[in-house]
Amino acid sequence: MVVLKSARNLYVIVTAIVAVSLLAVGLTEGLVSGTEEGGRFTGYVQRFPVAPVCCIVGAVGVIWLGWYWLKLVATITSIAKRLKTVDIMDSRFRGNDKRKASGNAVIDELSKALNEALVRYSNVIGELQKQINDLQIQVQLTQRQKANIESIIYSIHDALVVVDEFDRLLMANEVAGRLFNFNFKQSQHKRIAELMDEGEGNSEFVDFLRQSRQSKAQPTRREIEFVEDEKLKTFDCIVSCIYDESGQVCGIVGVLHDITRQKQIQQMKNDFVSHVCHELKTPLASISAYTEMLSDGEARDGKTRKEFYSVIQRQAERLNGLIENTLNISRIESGLIKVDKEPVSLTILIEEQLQMIKSYAEEKNIAFKDIGQSRVVFDQVYADKDMISQVIVNLLSNAVKYTPSGGSIKVEIEVDESADVARLSVADTGVGIPESEIEHVFDKFYRVAENKNQAKGTGLGLNLVKQIVEKVHNGRVFVTSKAGVGSTFGFELPLATREVVESLPAISRGQV
Amino acid sequence: MSRKKVLVVDDEVHIVHVVAIKLRNNDYEVISAENGAEAFELACSEKPDIIVTDFQMPVMTGLELVEKIRQCDAIKDVPVIMLTARSFAIEQQQQEDLQISQCLSKPFSPKELLENIEDILYHRAVVNSRV
Numbered sequence: 001m002v003v004l005k006s007a008r009n010l011y012v013i014v015t016a017i018v019a020v021s022l023l024a025v026g027l028t029e030g031l032v033s034g035t036e037e038g039g040r041f042t043g044y045v046q047r048f049p050v051a052p053v054c055c056i057v058g059a060v061g062v063i064w065l066g067w068y069w070l071k072l073v074a075t076i077t078s079i080a081k082r083l084k085t086v087d088i089m090d091s092r093f094r095g096n097d098k099r100k101a102s103g104n105a106v107i108d109e110l111s112k113a114l115n116e117a118l119v120r121y122s123n124v125i126g127e128l129q130k131q132i133n134d135l136q137i138q139v140q141l142t143q144r145q146k147a148n149i150e151s152i153i154y155s156i157h158d159a160l161v162v163v164d165e166f167d168r169l170l171m172a173n174e175v176a177g178r179l180f181n182f183n184f185k186q187s188q189h190k191r192i193a194e195l196m197d198e199g200e201g202n203s204e205f206v207d208f209l210r211q212s213r214q215s216k217a218q219p220t221r222r223e224i225e226f227v228e229d230e231k232l233k234t235f236d237c238i239v240s241c242i243y244d245e246s247g248q249v250c251g252i253v254g255v256l257h258d259i260t261r262q263k264q265i266q267q268m269k270n271d272f273v274s275h276v277c278h279e280l281k282t283p284l285a286s287i288s289a290y291t292e293m294l295s296d297g298e299a300r301d302g303k304t305r306k307e308f309y310s311v312i313q314r315q316a317e318r319l320n321g322l323i324e325n326t327l328n329i330s331r332i333e334s335g336l337i338k339v340d341k342e343p344v345s346l347t348i349l350i351e352e353q354l355q356m357i358k359s360y361a362e363e364k365n366i367a368f369k370d371i372g373q374s375r376v377v378f379d380q381v382y383a384d385k386d387m388i389s390q391v392i393v394n395l396l397s398n399a400v401k402y403t404p405s406g407g408s409i410k411v412e413i414e415v416d417e418s419a420d421v422a423r424l425s426v427a428d429t430g431v432g433i434p435e436s437e438i439e440h441v442f443d444k445f446y447r448v449a450e451n452k453n454q455a456k457g458t459g460l461g462l463n464l465v466k467q468i469v470e471k472v473h474n475g476r477v478f479v480t481s482k483a484g485v486g487s488t489f490g491f492e493l494p495l496a497t498r499e500v501v502e503s504l505p506a507i508s509r510g511q512v
Numbered sequence: 513m514s515r516k517k518v519l520v521v522d523d524e525v526h527i528v529h530v531v532a533i534k535l536r537n538n539d540y541e542v543i544s545a546e547n548g549a550e551a552f553e554l555a556c557s558e559k560p561d562i563i564v565t566d567f568q569m570p571v572m573t574g575l576e577l578v579e580k581i582r583q584c585d586a587i588k589d590v591p592v593i594m595l596t597a598r599s600f601a602i603e604q605q606q607q608e609d610l611q612i613s614q615c616l617s618k619p620f621s622p623k624e625l626l627e628n629i630e631d632i633l634y635h636r637a638v639v640n641s642r643v
Contacts, residue, residue: 274598278568281618282596286526288619293530296623298537311526454570 015066022059025052076106105363159235162242164211165249169194179228179235201226205237209252212239216249223259233260272445272459279322279457283315290315325460328390329444332467339472343380343496344388346413346424349365353392354411361400361409379413379422382496387468394461395426395489398510401455402487403430414496421475425490433481441479442466448485462489469493516633517541519560521551521577522595531564534622548572552580554608555587567596575620577595578610595620602606607614 046382124512150171153160159176163169169192180202192209196202201224212220217228219240225232235256242251290308299305331337354368362366381388400411407429414423433441433448438448445459469475469491520531526564532542542559545551548565555563561582566572574594582588592611594606596604597618607615613632616625 278597282524282527285595285597285618286524288529289527289530289622292621292623295536298534298536304533311529315526440573490632 012066012070015069017064019059019062019066022055022062025055025494028052041497042204062396073106075204076110080267121251158258159254161192161209161254161256162251163192163254164251165213167209167213167252168207169195176256176274179226200232201235205254205256208237209239209254211243213252216241224256226256233258234263235259266446268443268459270500275445275447275457275459277316280319283319283322286315287312325464326350329460329464329467332464332471337472339387341382341473342385344383344385345421346379346381346493349385349389349392350411350413350424353389355392357396357400360397364400364403365398365405366403367407367408367502378495379415380496381422381473381493383473383493387472388493391465391468391491392424394465398461398489399426399428399430401457402451403428407486414485415491417495419492419497421492422495423490423492425478425488427486427488429486432485433479434483434485434486436480438481442477465489465491515539515541516561516573517558518629519551519555519558519563519565520544521546521548521565521569521574523547523562523566524537527566527595531625534603534626537549538626541627546582548574548577551577552584555590556584559587560590562591562593562627562633564593564595564625567598568604575606575610577603578612582610593625593628593632637643 028492049271058170081401110293119410139450154173156173157175157391159179159355160173161180162171168189169184169187169497172180172182172187174184180196181199187195193203196206204224205226208222208224210218211217217239219238221236222236223234224237227233236259237257238257240253241249242253244250290312290328293299294305294308299308328337350483358368396409396411401413403409408428412425412427414422414425415421431451431454434450435446437450441448442462442465443459444463446463447457447459469477475491475493477491479487518535518540520528520535520542521544522528523533525546525609528544528546530546535542543554543560545554547569551563551565552572554560565574565577572580576594578592578594581590581592591613593614594607594612594614595618596602597614602612602615606612616628
């Protein structure tokens, strides 16, 4: 700036000197010419004074050029000032440069400043471009994160619904869409109450969302029943408010977890406790009553007393059996049961257990058919004898229990050498099982509703069969049934290899 | 005075047996059934003075038996004692509606059962004599 000011001052001085000089010369020339004509100025008319006029015109021209130059310098100075205000000018323009500025020097400096400014602008543009690229990368990352979050949400087995502060749908996964019967893409930003039909639980859920939003409650939960695929299901609904920066509720997240199965299990457990209590109390009632009768002297002769003692003993055994059954299932499930496997003949086991169940069947006038006719040459399985005996007893006693008087039971053993298994089946002419309930008969605590009145039970017997066969012996249980016609229950166990059997002592192979 | 007739209903034969011995030792006549359906037929034909029945039985439960008895004019006033292994199986209101005289929880005392039977029959006799 100092350079520009110096250049301007220099030009003012030079222009003034030149202009004054030219003016002086012109005036001097004019006066001299007029005086030469007798002291009057008549000479001006007759003789035009070319030189003075030229000097004066020259002076005026110089003054004009000087003014024009000054104006140009002022304009450049203004531009330089503007550049300085945006901090583009080089520091040399601000220093004490003693160099006298000329027009070329100023333009040169200005050019440099402009070039540097352009370089700076170019750098700034480069920076901005880099920031734009970064932002684009951020956008891509954010979009990918959003897609990941959506994938996670969509893959959750729980139904998830997000609504805004006006109860308009912001997000929902497929499970929620299936439950509430709407398509998320077509339903976004619609009020959730309008999306749901009048189905069981829907209005209760919408009310629950609204109440949670209004009360600004922390996560709250409620069990609500919905109808899905024409089945009544129970969901544990957990609702949480979404807060904005000012602490206002700006939305609600609802997660609905299907607890139908847990509820069924809970109900089965409750039923189990009830059944077990009843089953425990029944022999206990007999023991208690007979003991009291004995102590009160109501058994008046030796025969009656002996009979009473016998009843007490049998009921105590029954009580013990029930407790053992319950504990065995628990032990198998926890993997704590001791398993003592050896080659055993299914035919021999069947005959042993039939002797035990025979009197019970005779009481109900039920006949066993084809026993012994299906005996096979090699039917040895590698199994825990006591456990498989328990399995057979459970299947036989169930058959007797659910077969009306006059019915029959058929026991068969097959050996499938191609599959390397022995198969035992117990077919009865009993009440049968409805088709819809067959898949549950091996479930723990499960009892067929239609048959509950036919006989007492805890729902543990068949579960114990399944646990022993499948979990302990790697076998397979099976059932076929038709309501009102009868049922066939059975199991398959891997055959013991002949080499193993033949290497054992004869007594272990059932040959005495 | 004729012996009082008691109908004992339970699918547990040992329970029926011990109750029968207790009652016979105390000069009662005992008839028995294994389920509600059989008991209803027997009650209609034998018209017992009192019925002692188990709550949970196959074919027809104790409650179903009592409901059926209350609908049958010939035996609708017969007092009933219910034996149950389930403590909360019968609600108070249900007990009153079905006019179940007493509920005894298993395990029960035969002596206590006998005392209840005697009380109920005594009060019934008093009421009948006033009428």
